[in-house]
Amino acid sequence: MPGIQVAERAGVGLDGHPRPSEDRVVVLDHAVAVLDGATSSDPTQPSGGWYAERLASRLAHELTGDGDLPAVLRRAIAGVANAEGLRPGLSPSSTVAIVRWTAERVDSLVLADSPIVAFGQTVDLLADDRLVILRRGGRLRTRQAVRSLRNHPDGFWVAEADPGAAAHALTSSRPRAGLDAVILATDGVSCGVDDYGLFTWTEALHLARAKGLNAVLDAVRAAEDSDPDARRWPRAKRHDDQAIVLVEFAGPGRP
Known part of the structure; x- marks a missing residue:
């Protein structure tokens, strides 16, 4: 089994007050997954963390079975939607990043903006940039815009109440031989690379190996603390939830 390290940290809500993290991490002996929950615009619905928790549990179960990763995700989304009576377009949602391995191959899947980076x-980089493109283009400024573009061919795809979204996930498969390490992260971490330019993914890996995964989270938080009014880096929240997983296939101390 490869070495697996996890680091997580809660951010703040849109009101700036602390609240529990809506990120979730699944660790199995042959797979890991990272999820970033998002609360529905319908105030009668539960939180994004509530949804991510249930989807993570379903994924942990489905990953013990057969099928490619989109099929695994489709079954997990359907299972949560059916069990909880969720309605497409009006329910909490979650990003999904999954890495699953055998002795020969490593398969990856991303849906929405929680990337996977493979080092060999x-x-x-396996990254779903559809949501980012819409956001940067100013097309997600209202709740109605988000609702109308979620899980729509002209919009973005995310795990919610429609199992069909799984067919729009991005996937990759590669030989395990020659693979050094893999990082999975939510956007509260990947913003350090994509938005703040604090480091490259290779530099983030080196930092994690030298000082631990929390050093990566610390660097992102320090940058945000230096920009408390979000002028340099416009963002909805001063601190987003953070989750990062490092899977060492052949890293330091490993054959």
Whole structure:
């Protein structure tokens, strides 16, 4: 089994007050997953953390069975939606990033903006940028806009109440031989690379190995503390939830 390290930290709500993290992490002996819950615009619905918790539990169960990763995700989304009576377009949602391995291969899946980075002879990023493109284009400024573009061909795809969203996930598969490590992260961590330019993914890996995963989270938080009014880096919350997983396939101390 590869070495697996996890670091998590709660952010703040839109009101700036602390609240429990809506990120969730699944660790199995042959797979890991990272989820970032988002609360529905319908105030009668439960939180994004509530949904991510249930989807994570379903994924842990489904990952013990057969099928490719989109099929695993489809079954998990359907299971939560059916059990909880969720309605497409009016329910909490979650990003999903999954890495599953055998002795020969490593398969990856991302849905929405929680990326996966594989390190070997090259650095390979599996990232779903559809949500980011819409946000940067100013098309997600209202709750109605988000609702109308969620799980829509002209919008973005995310785990919610429609199992069909799983078919729109991005996937990759590669030989395990030659793979050094993999990082999975929610956008509260990936913003350090994509938005703040604090480090590259390779530099983030080196920092994690030298000082631990919490050093990566600390660097992002320090940058945000230096910009308390979100002028340099416009963002909805001063601190987002953070979750990062490092899977060492052949890292330091490993064959």
